[in-house]
Amino acid sequence: MSKVTFNEEKCKGCELCVSVCPKKIIALADRINSSGYRPAEVKQMDLCIGCAFCATICPDVVIKVEK
Amino acid sequence: MSKVTFNEEKCKGCELCVSVCPKKIIALADRINSSGYRPAEVKQMDLCIGCAFCATICPDVVIKVEK
Amino acid sequence: MAVVFDKTKGLTDKAFHYCPGCTHGIAHRLVAEAMEELGVLEKAIGVAPVGCAVFAYEYFNCDMQEASHGRAPAVATGIKRVLPDNIVFTYQGDGDLASIGTAEIIHAAARGENITVIFINNTTYGMTGGQMAPTTLVGQVTTTSPNGRDPMLAGYPIKMSEMLATIEGAAYIERVSLHDIKHIKHAKKSIKKAFENQINKKGFSLIEVLSTCPTNWGVSPKDAMLWLEKNMIPNFPLGVKKEVE
Amino acid sequence: MAVVFDKTKGLTDKAFHYCPGCTHGIAHRLVAEAMEELGVLEKAIGVAPVGCAVFAYEYFNCDMQEASHGRAPAVATGIKRVLPDNIVFTYQGDGDLASIGTAEIIHAAARGENITVIFINNTTYGMTGGQMAPTTLVGQVTTTSPNGRDPMLAGYPIKMSEMLATIEGAAYIERVSLHDIKHIKHAKKSIKKAFENQINKKGFSLIEVLSTCPTNWGVSPKDAMLWLEKNMIPNFPLGVKKEVE
Amino acid sequence: MAKVLMKGNEAIAEAAIQAGCKYFFGYPITPQNEIPAYMAKKLPQIGGTFLQAESEVAAINMVYGAAGTGARVMTSSSGPGISLKQEGISYIAGADLPCVIVNIVRSGPGLGGIQPAQSDYFQTVKGGGHGDYYMVVYAPATIQEAVDVTMEAFDVADQYRTPVTILGDGMLGQMMEPVEFKQPKKRTLEEKSWATTGYIGDRPRNIINSLYIVPSMLEDTIRKRFERYEVIKKEETKVEVYNCEDAQIIIAAYGTTSRICRSVIEAAEEIGIKVGLIRPITVWPFPDQAFEEYANKDAVKAFLAVEMSMGQMVEDVRLAVNGRKPVHFTGRTGGMVPTPKEILDKIKIILEEVN
């Protein structure tokens, strides 16, 4: 199993991670961070394969991936 | 026969005309023009073939060639 | 559990000010990772441009100088001539490098200045609100080409990499893209090589990075990636334009 | 008796201030003859540079503007955009065009500005007493490369024509030489074509003219011609670099 | 024509077009980007040309070329961009070419900031470029005035063959106010017989040039230009004198700062202090006379220059007042805007000192 953590306060909700996740498990949350963005989060962490595509494309260095 | 005339006051004695004349008939005069240069002149006009090489290379538009 | 991916030490903790989805952020990370991996952060001196990356001096975790618009290569030259053993790089946009800074980049290349240049081509002036850049595509609408870039009026986009490749002093010129994972990974390798060249005193290296500006293109970050792939790459073919062994 | 050769009406009667044997004078005459022959003197507006040819405005028998150092292409652009049907040309040295004016010439080419550029490459800054130019050859001694141009310090000479030929907006780029009669005659043809292109609205044309500077090279005018042939031509190959039909 | 609500930058651009400006060469920089954007949209519609130059250096030289053909032409920029234009401006002045330059001032030095400032006064008014020359410089306080002086600027440029600068600031450029476009009073302008338009054979060749290798000839051209400057001083100086009768303190302020000072005048009135305002509308030529006049009045105890800078125009105020009354300064810089309260406090201190 893999673990993906988001530095939520830095996320800008650009959805690039959403678009590249091969497992389609990332989506924006409903809450708003202090900059006014809806941060991304992994909906089903157990499906994550730790490919780090999300982290590779994230322009704001929001994501940490462990495996 | 050809005729080559020099606008002596403009000549700077650079000898480029001297160097390209196929007939080797151009040389610098002994006199000095008002800018302090020895102007070029044709020594044996009768040998001139009117090729205008001299005029073509003259950087100061000193030379007129007639044929 | 092993860490597969984490923020590089080459970046400070400061949050980027870039717009959501802007690939400037990716480019920053790749440069920072390359420097960290090569162990040169401690002797690196970066030169930030005027452009959206103007605050790069707050992000790269090394000594930085903020240059005036377009003059980063000259500033880098001044640094490198004093400190030839340090690692000096510039990070510049297309307005900065391909427009106002044309002379500076060309002559840095011509001198074979042993520096690394990261050139972010996003076909527009992001910072000032989306004006036409020298790299703006034909037909592309910007605030200063409101009817789309008309080559009769404003000419054709400049291919800086191809032009710089004609210069003898240039050691390594490559154009890369950030529009998908595969290309991002390749871009990383190229950027790293551009720094390695400097370490090995090979001379002037420049990586042109095709990048997005979702804000001024008026599309979503995801669509911006697609637009880049579909419109920019045909106009700006990827690949190594020059490499001296 | 028929006149085989006489001063063109394209030149005023003012004597050139150039040094003895300097080929700037030949280049002037060729440009003036081309304009006279094409009948465009009356609608020509020339732009003089800063360099030895700074007084060109006194010699060309047409309206003239004197531009600041390196900016002749920008000045010409300003003129041509107002008067698209006039004939606008610049006459620039290698310091002017290939150094300080790099950005201006490249962007005029990129815009496909419909102007004619005469580029006098004499590998040095004649006017200011013989400093190194971007086109100075490796090893060439100048006042600012007193031990000969060292590529490690100052890079390699720039081949402007080759570089400009990579630009889409450029319609016609050729390098010619003035070192002997044959080449002078060819140069004349090329210069004339560069003006014809403008008349036919083909866009940006530039003729790079290899030229001598006997004064700063420290040789006689005749030896300067030989030096040009022997040293410059191998470094700056003659010929058409780009021609759009 | 009815009033329209416009951004300062756009209003200036529209005013230029209505004044017959058909050519614009510029380069983007905040806070003046709406000017090129407006020009890019509008000029092609009237058969003019907008061109984004590769740099400010190129832009000002394109202006030089176009102005040399006799066309009405404009450029605009701010801070760093205006600095880059100094060589070109000096050439334009030296070649006696008419053109209009808009400077929407941001804070400096260096990259500084993009908030409004008035710290380019010296650069604009004393000649940031090399050599002996001046430009006519308008410093409008409202968008309406910006429109009016921009339209006039083209006439003045042509009449005296001089570059003219519109000195705004970020605030003036970015704000919106209602404006009306009215043609300025008609001037009789000479034909531009000096322009390089192609030599048709019916006139001598024209040459646009600033090089005079013989010093006495260069001196002659400069002296002639300075004679024209004297005429400009006489004919074109503009100033607003407000509430100065019986004023104890007279504020000197231009541009948007003067509007803040107006609020101060009311506030001062309320606490029994009579404050006047001399507002240069042209900062070159500087309205010396207005200052001289009030410097000689007994009621006036002191002058106070207020600027968004560390104190630049204050020197011109001092020169005009010439020691007859104390001249004080207060200001903010770096994009900070002085508040009415700060200014009023300063006035109180001055009055205490005086009494």
Add this chain to the structure above:
Amino acid sequence: MAKVLMKGNEAIAEAAIQAGCKYFFGYPITPQNEIPAYMAKKLPQIGGTFLQAESEVAAINMVYGAAGTGARVMTSSSGPGISLKQEGISYIAGADLPCVIVNIVRSGPGLGGIQPAQSDYFQTVKGGGHGDYYMVVYAPATIQEAVDVTMEAFDVADQYRTPVTILGDGMLGQMMEPVEFKQPKKRTLEEKSWATTGYIGDRPRNIINSLYIVPSMLEDTIRKRFERYEVIKKEETKVEVYNCEDAQIIIAAYGTTSRICRSVIEAAEEIGIKVGLIRPITVWPFPDQAFEEYANKDAVKAFLAVEMSMGQMVEDVRLAVNGRKPVHFTGRTGGMVPTPKEILDKIKIILEEVN
């Protein structure tokens, strides 16, 4: 060390080298070409670097980069080239970088001429670049003095983290006089802990920058810089006061012009007129005090500023004299040099007016 006969330009270059300048970035322009030529020859011999930049714009930015590493660095130029450097100079001032700029003034505006002039005074002294800043400006009158102030300039630049300009003119650059090279008085200079030399982990990252997007922060940096300016005014102002005791007329002149004025003093003496000379050696900071002192003396009837310009420094003289005495001006421009006779004639006229 024995005296050597040197051209002004070469002497300045040698002085810089002896002051520890190891880097020079320049671009050719008359009349300062001997400076880069000298540097090109000498710097490689001492392990330094001479680089001919692609333009003045590039040169000043190379200076910025090198100065940012803490190195002693210089550039030189004239007229058009100095104008092109204005953006860079403003950045250098805004980033608090020390460096030395040599301006061997030629006549302007525009391409102008290459003969000596002093018409770049405003540009140099009031800030030709954008924003609130000043530079220390030395205006030497002899080649010896040029050498002395050049050597001092590097120390002053480092001590106050400011650009320093040596304001010469074509005459000073081209003439030869005997000179001696003496180290200036030793100053204790702080280490350049702010320099970007690579972050070795034992100090915080260093950043060379002039951008402050928060106006209050920008204002803070500017105010701090202006506090340093106050110290400079107190500590570094230099002036020569010559023959001013009992003088009826005091001439204000700097640089080579002041030498012409010296000849006038003798000539005036001969016909019974007492003329003094106040010669600013720093034109920024301007020696206000010297003028104030003599403005208060009864013997002094008037001041006369003499310049190779249409009158620029005269404004600083007026500001210092502040109306206490009349301030007159005479000058030549365009490369013309005022003659002693002209100046003496002017003095006679002034005295007639006064009496």
Add this chain to the structure above:
Amino acid sequence: MTEQVIIAGFGGQGIMSIGQMLTYAGMIEDKNVSWLPSYGPEMRGGTANCNVTVSDDMVGSPIVTEASAVLVLNKPSLDKFESFVREKGLLIVNSSLIDKKTTRNDIRTYYIPANEIAAELGNDKIANMVMLGAYIELTKVVAVDSVLEALKKVLGESKAGLIPINRQALERGAACVN
């Protein structure tokens, strides 16, 4: 009458446009008006605000330092601009996004659930108009009709269809303070 208003919120909340609308409306009613935006490199995503003056007299300084009214649409704006309201002035808070209450009691404060109301009206984007409606109702500085006329000019005739929903938003805002 001189109204000096600060309107502040996130970029994208329509801060600038209601400011312009108010200014336009003032002009339509032949009042003296000015609109001054804050501008900066961080416009995107960051906070946005503008100053509007509507007055019977000539507008002096376009900068509002002592506001007759402040409209805040997000929390950072409340923190930043609360103190700008002059004594007895008006503070209008978008309570949909701001859970905090003002600490000042020398001013008149209204809490408007602008986003909720906008959502009810079926268009998230018109929360700004709800806020404006409340402000106009409280001050009567301009007539609702003038705002709608301004809107027409701004939107262009083609989007005239959006007028009714905007009117509703203004009215719902007004209703909140009645």
Add this chain to the structure above:
Amino acid sequence: MTEQVIIAGFGGQGIMSIGQMLTYAGMIEDKNVSWLPSYGPEMRGGTANCNVTVSDDMVGSPIVTEASAVLVLNKPSLDKFESFVREKGLLIVNSSLIDKKTTRNDIRTYYIPANEIAAELGNDKIANMVMLGAYIELTKVVAVDSVLEALKKVLGESKAGLIPINRQALERGAACVN
């Protein structure tokens, strides 16, 4: 003693170098000196001139407007600088290249066939030294030996072989005015 000299001729006649030599010699003798060239874009081929001051006092203006002596080596220079000689001053004319006579009779004028003498000495290039010799003889401003020492410094030791011919030139010049 203050000597203010103008030396003028064609470029290439060695105008600048005799000026420098004189200046150098003055410095060797611990006098106050200055040398000021005319400079311009037309140095080549055009006329060249320089101003030299040698004085016991501090040098004021390095520009010579009222010359104690003028040395002219070609005709345009005579035309241009004749008027610069102050009353009772010295004018030295290279009569080899200048057939004209001066029109002034308030000054002392000497005509030296400098080029002929140089040709006699077998080196066309030292006509300038002949002129300088005449000048020094007339004014004694510096010693001949000082000039030769200056020459050594300028030429460098390697060209010391040229000293004798230069000494001869100076002497022949001096002889012309004795």
